[in-house]
Amino acid sequence: MRVPEFDLEYTLDCGQSFRWQRDGEWWSGVVGDRVIRLRQRGDRLDIEGNADEKFLSRYLRLDDDLEAIYADISRDARIASVIGRFRGLRIMRQDPWECSASYLLASYSNVARIKKMIAALCQTYGRELGGGKYAFPAPEEIAEGGGDIACCRLGYRADWIKAYARSVASGEFDLEKLKELDYQGAISYLKTVKGIGDKVADCIALFSLDHLEACPVDVRIARAMREIYGVTGSYRKVSGYARKHFGPYAGYAQEYLYMAEDPARKKDVTAWTQGTRRQGL
Known part of the structure; x- marks a missing residue:
């Protein structure tokens, strides 16, 4: 699959999704009930598993015109430099249920811990897909399933996710309605769920509802x-x-600023910025 203006590593390793792992030169992940492996070689993406080009194009937002987006957001020298360093990073288009449930668990935690909690939730309630992989559970599977949520070690978040799953399963919280709301309406509706505050609502809006104006603010931002x-x-x-x-x-x-503020990358970003200034770029 040809993927111009795309960087697989930056896209999957920038904290927006929690079910991808690096496996050598490949990235392995589960999206809903799809087990997928991806590898990038230049502007080509090698695909293994239950995903075709149409699905991946939508999921990875390959339909976004990055050059137009770069031109629009490059409103100062700093962001222009950061874009230059991380070109090809794309916002992903995730499923609203999986994304909202995942970010509900993400409150007050780090990425490594979030991944462990989500993996435990999937293993406890999700359908086994083979090879030690599990589908992300549907709301009904969490609300009505016989799994022991204590095994997931979610802490106080266990009550939140159970209540949210019951609300979605019963139709009290309407995901279809959520998809139709504008940005401010979506934020307000999401915040009616216990455990979803401003930042989590912005993450859900950005990563699953096509509200690209959303700007989640965490410690780095x-x-x-x-x-x-x-x-x-x-x-x-x-x-x-x-x-x-x-x-x-x-x-x-x-998302580009978030990458630039990553402690593991910050020195590299500084060197890049200084280099571009010396070159007059």
């Missing part, structure tokens, strides 16, 4: 907004400033 743009204050103030500054694709700018 708060630091970037403070150190680069001099913006501090409440979540609403910082996120609102970012949406206004970066425009309708603020979520893309956020």
